[in-house]
Amino acid sequence: MSNGRHLAKDLSWQAHPRRMCPRTASCGCTQMRFCPFAQRVHLVLDAKQIPYHSIYINLTEKPEWLLDKNPQGKVPALEIVREPGPPVLTESLLICEYLDEQYPLRPLYPRDPLKKVQDKILIERFGTVLGAFFRASDGGELEPFWSGLDTYERELSRRGTDFFGGEQTGILDYMIWPWCERLELLKLQRGEDYNYDEERFPQLTLWLERMKRDPAVMAFYMEAEVQAEFLRTRSLGQPNYNLLVKDA
Amino acid sequence: MSNGRHLAKDLSWQAHPRRMCPRTASCGCTQMRFCPFAQRVHLVLDAKQIPYHSIYINLTEKPEWLLDKNPQGKVPALEIVREPGPPVLTESLLICEYLDEQYPLRPLYPRDPLKKVQDKILIERFGTVLGAFFRASDGGELEPFWSGLDTYERELSRRGTDFFGGEQTGILDYMIWPWCERLELLKLQRGEDYNYDEERFPQLTLWLERMKRDPAVMAFYMEAEVQAEFLRTRSLGQPNYNLLVKDA
Numbered sequence: 185m186s187n188g189r190h191l192a193k194d195l196s197w198q199a200h201p202r203r204m205c206p207r208t209a210s211c212g213c214t215q216m217r218f219c220p221f222a223q224r225v226h227l228v229l230d231a232k233q234i235p236y237h238s239i240y241i242n243l244t245e246k247p248e249w250l251l252d253k254n255p256q257g258k259v260p261a262l263e264i265v266r267e268p269g270p271p272v273l274t275e276s277l278l279i280c281e282y283l284d285e286q287y288p289l290r291p292l293y294p295r296d297p298l299k300k301v302q303d304k305i306l307i308e309r310f311g312t313v314l315g316a317f318f319r320a321s322d323g324g325e326l327e328p329f330w331s332g333l334d335t336y337e338r339e340l341s342r343r344g345t346d347f348f349g350g351e352q353t354g355i356l357d358y359m360i361w362p363w364c365e366r367l368e369l370l371k372l373q374r375g376e377d378y379n380y381d382e383e384r385f386p387q388l389t390l391w392l393e394r395m396k397r398d399p400a401v402m403a404f405y406m407e408a409e410v411q412a413e414f415l416r417t418r419s420l421g422q423p424n425y426n427l428l429v430k431d432a
Numbered sequence: 433m434s435n436g437r438h439l440a441k442d443l444s445w446q447a448h449p450r451r452m453c454p455r456t457a458s459c460g461c462t463q464m465r466f467c468p469f470a471q472r473v474h475l476v477l478d479a480k481q482i483p484y485h486s487i488y489i490n491l492t493e494k495p496e497w498l499l500d501k502n503p504q505g506k507v508p509a510l511e512i513v514r515e516p517g518p519p520v521l522t523e524s525l526l527i528c529e530y531l532d533e534q535y536p537l538r539p540l541y542p543r544d545p546l547k548k549v550q551d552k553i554l555i556e557r558f559g560t561v562l563g564a565f566f567r568a569s570d571g572g573e574l575e576p577f578w579s580g581l582d583t584y585e586r587e588l589s590r591r592g593t594d595f596f597g598g599e600q601t602g603i604l605d606y607m608i609w610p611w612c613e614r615l616e617l618l619k620l621q622r623g624e625d626y627n628y629d630e631e632r633f634p635q636l637t638l639w640l641e642r643m644k645r646d647p648a649v650m651a652f653y654m655e656a657e658v659q660a661e662f663l664r665t666r667s668l669g670q671p672n673y674n675l676l677v678k679d680a
């Protein structure tokens with residue numbers, strides 16, 4: 185994937201995403217490079233090898249056409265470029281479900297309705313864990329985050345497979361990954377306070393290493409130092425969205 | 433459907449739901465009769481004519497076995513009685529998605545992935561509307577609730593069909609219905625303040641009347657006066673869960 189410039193209000197017509205969208209793309213993903221929810225959609229697009237085009241948005245100064253397409257101005261948003269309208273989808277998880285149904289090759293959700301809903305319940309419940317991550321990353325207690333991860337350690341151990349999806353990655357792996365990738369960020373932020381315990385999370389520790397070698401994860405992986413630098417600029421009120429753009 | 437007694441802590445073994453579950457039931461639905469989220473699951477079970485058994489729970493004094501089965505103690509919860517375990521599912525919307533996939537007769541979700549995700553986005557967005565409903569029902573402003581309903585008025589008008597699901601009810605109809613049924617409750621609670629405007633909601637007004645004649649809606653329908661009486665007992669700190677039980 186590219187690390188393109190984030191488009192802001194002063195966007196000229198020549199840079200309008202419809203003009204930049206390559207003919208091969210099935211969809212355009214409006215996103216922000218440092219957003220873990222947008223990362224979910226990229227992981228699914230990349231894992232399923234769906235041709236797409238990324239449109240990066242400066243969330244502090246949103247371009248006006250973004251609100252025309254997507255009145256809530258949310259990212260990630262997926263524009264289905266080949267459908268009349270074209271329709272714009274929001275909500276990272278719903279976008280991923282749509283992609284898995286619309287592009288049935290390399291399915292990520294289990295086929296069995298019971299297994300499928302059990303994965304969905306674990307994704308839903310991860311909402312509490314990611315909330316605890318954000319609080320920990322913001323200087324709050326670490327234990328609520330570890331305690332949330334206990335459920336996933338037990339589940340991986342119960343399944344007895346390399347990934348939550350079985351012998352290969354599945355939807356649950358990708359939906360929780362963005363916050364697991366950020367363990368390194370948490371380590372950097374918290375210094376000596378950081379108390380991840382490999383004995384408490386033996387299965388997750390092995391899983392983290394396996395995930396880092398997954399092609400879709402590698403395509404969007406970001407070093408903790410870069411994430412930390414983005415958060416630093418944001419905390420100063422001047423988020424540098426274009427940190428990864430070579431000429432930024 | 434029955435209006436059974438809500439089980440509390442003092443539940444004897446003879447009244448344990450496993451013993452009461454009829455052989456014909458595919459699943460047991462743990463719920464609370466006045467809960468709009470539980471109503472969603474009943475609407476889907478009834479619309480699809482899935483054989484089930486209801487287990488009503490006194491949420492103030494939850495029976496201990498509930499926490500064994502379902503550690504978060506949430507209702508609604510669906511126990512899949514014929515599967516080993518048996519597994520217990522939570523989250524009203526996820527339960528409904530499971531039921532629609534597991535019992536494919538009388539499908540409620542659109543088959544087309546794009547139409548399906550568009551319905552899901554409208555269900556997700558209704559989360560804000562139902563939040564506004566609860567605040568209005570609690571004495572807060574009415575306008576945020578009406579303003580949330582504007583989206584659904586426009587959508588029904590755009591679809592030009594009797595129901596959101598087309599010529600018959602679909603998932604979006606049932607997922608938003610519990611709060612629309614409670615318009616009568618809001619009217620009772622707010623008296624002269626109540627300002628539902630038929631000119632603002634011409635399509636929804638017709639839809640409300642059609643929905644009230646739907647067999648699944650009729651099976652779980654509750655008069656506003658009964659809902660108001662339950663809320664009155666709850667506001668006094670002594671919710672009467674068994675208001676509808678004949679010998680209560």
